[in-house]
Amino acid sequence: VNGASGDAEDAVVILEKTPFQEESIPDLLKKHTKLQLQMSNDIYSTYHLYPPPQLSEIKTTVVYPATEKHLQKYLRQEVYLIRETGEDYKNITLPFIQSQSFSIQWVYNILEKKAEADRIIHENPDSSNGFILIPDFKWNQKQIDDLYLIAICHRRGIKSLRDLTSEHLPLLRNILQEGKEAILKRFGLVGSQLRIYLHYQPSYFHLHVHFTALSYDAPGCSVEKAHLLSDVIDNLELDSQYYQKRALTFALRADEALLKKFQEAGK
Amino acid sequence: VNGASGDAEDAVVILEKTPFQEESIPDLLKKHTKLQLQMSNDIYSTYHLYPPPQLSEIKTTVVYPATEKHLQKYLRQEVYLIRETGEDYKNITLPFIQSQSFSIQWVYNILEKKAEADRIIHENPDSSNGFILIPDFKWNQKQIDDLYLIAICHRRGIKSLRDLTSEHLPLLRNILQEGKEAILKRFGLVGSQLRIYLHYQPSYFHLHVHFTALSYDAPGCSVEKAHLLSDVIDNLELDSQYYQKRALTFALRADEALLKKFQEAGK
Structure with a gap:
């Protein structure tokens, strides 16, 4: 991703190389393609291959004129890890979350069938241990290679992992068990x-669980952000207060207000 | 990654698109580049850009002639998660590891300065709590964007996470603390x-710790494979036997012998 700036008004130009398409591979390997030998050793050799323009399309997105906000969004941001203790959560993160009025009306619309009712894959209607399973917006449902669904619990007020205790084990076990069964039945x-x-931190503060195809290198599944539901269940069985006590690691971008709060607290 | 097969003898051909190089961006945006409008809406528009061949180099690796083993390595494989309990480790995984004679001579060569001595970034020479910090082979050391180093402990016989107890806390704390300091000093x-x-499972059974740049989406840092050293230290402080008792999740390819062992055991 690259931003280029003009003279009078700024523009954002995003260049993205796209994946190879299986049907164009034979063309790529035909003899009109320029091939430059780099290294040869025994049965191994490496080349630079220079494909004809029509086989190396670049997806280009232009925002013009671009506002300061557009520029900020695409400029490369430094990212920092926070190791948040249970105390840090109570003293820094929780007050910050409460001071922000994140709207989760769209979540309630799904739970109340006011929106996306036709997209529901599975529902357990129980108000305290039930949930709705629905495809994530990032998934176009055209192939299971990048399968991505979300389980949203019916019960309100569970903001994140930090609020979970052994009381929530029946809910979590339902999500794990029924979610798997529903995906097997519908998607095989x-x-x-x-x-x-x-996720911790989650992007919205109403408890939800991500289901992605294991073969898919999904965004947000790296170790500093994702917590396996099976591990969460085991940890709560071990200690009901596990997620109130334990230090949790997450990443924040340099421009995020919560990072400033941690810095002000000398963390 | 694609494998193509010839007539008489098989070959493996790997094609990889390479990242944009900052210095070639202005050339990409010059007017001799073919641009095809796809969509335009308000300030947003998208295009297909067809770059000249010299700006869209593809890294090509050829293995020829390729053995059956080469073909297997590169063919797309189904991947399955295993949830290994402490008992499973003792009854299935450990006997399997012991039956394989993985050579780790190359690790001992590093520790004994018989190889790569000039690449060492930091060493704590203590035989039980010391380690060597060295750049991983995947990192070319040209930029910190994809920084990747490995800390290899001097002490022998710690196969993996599963062997760790509170006895190893001084070693782990040294790696965490001195590793960070050495990287700050050398790479800023x-x-x-x-x-x-x-990693669990690790790719070789001599305890080592990965250091990667947070901004780098490094291979093997996803939640089903990576365990943050800070979490490992906290868990061992909580319970010295944590990693002997806890279930651990990892992925295995369909062709891996260990998967078969788990299947035979009805897991």
Whole structure:
């Protein structure tokens, strides 16, 4: 991703290389393609291949004129890890979350069938241990390679991993078990081919669980953000207060207000 | 990644698109580049850009003639998650590891300065709590964007996370603390910009810790493979036997012998 700036008014130009398309591979390997030998050793050799323009399309997005906000969004941001203790959560993160009025009306609309009712894959209607399973917006549902669904619990007021205690084990076990079964039934993918996890920090503060195809290198499944639901269940069985006490690591961009709060607190 | 097969003898051909180079961006945007409008809406528009061949180099690796083993390595494989309990480790995984004679002579060569001595970034020579910090082979050391180093402990016989107890806390704390300091001193990257973790399963059974730049989406840092060193230390402080008792999740390819062992055991 690259931003280029003009003279009078700024523009954002995003260049993205796209994946190879299987049907164009034979063309790429034909003899009109320029090939430059780099290294040869025994049965191994490496080349630079220079494909004809029509086979190396670059997806280009232009925002013009671009506002300061557009520029900020695409400029490369430094990212920092925070190691948040249970105390830090109470003293820094929780007050910050409460001071922000994040709207989660769109979540309630789904739970109340006021929106996206036709997209629901599975529902357990129980008000305290039930949930709705629905495809994530990032998934176009055209192939299971990048399968991505979200389980949203019916119960309100569970903001994140930090609020979970052993009281929530029946809910979490329902999500794990029924979520797997529903995905097998509808999409034919078995439970052992699913990555099932929570984010901490989540992007919205109503408890939800991510289901992605294991073979899919989904955004947000790295170790500093994702927590496997199976691990969460085991930890709560071990200690009901596990997630109130434990230090949790997450990343924040340099421009995020919460990072400033941690810095002000000398963390 | 694509494999193509010939007539008489098979070959593996790997095609990889390479990242944009900052200095070639102005050339890409010059007017001799073919641009095809796709969509335009308000200030947003998208295009297909067809770059000249010299600006869209593809890294090509050829293995020829390729053995059956080469073909297997590169063919797309189904991947399955295993949830290994402490008992499973003792009854299935450990006997399997012991039956394989993985050579780790190359690790001992590093520790004994018989190889790569000039690449060492930091060493704590203590035989039980010391380690060597060295750049990983995947990192060309040309930029810190994809910084990747490995800390290899001097002490022998710690196969993986599963062997760790509170006895190893001084070693782990040394790796965390001194590793961060050495990377700050040599490469200017602060500790909060580092992802520091162990793999389970590891690719070789001598304890080592990965250090990657947080901004780098490094291979093997996803939640089903990576364990943050800070979490490992906290868990061992909580319970010395944590990693002997806890279930651990990892992925195995369909062709891996260990998967078969788990299947035979009805897991």
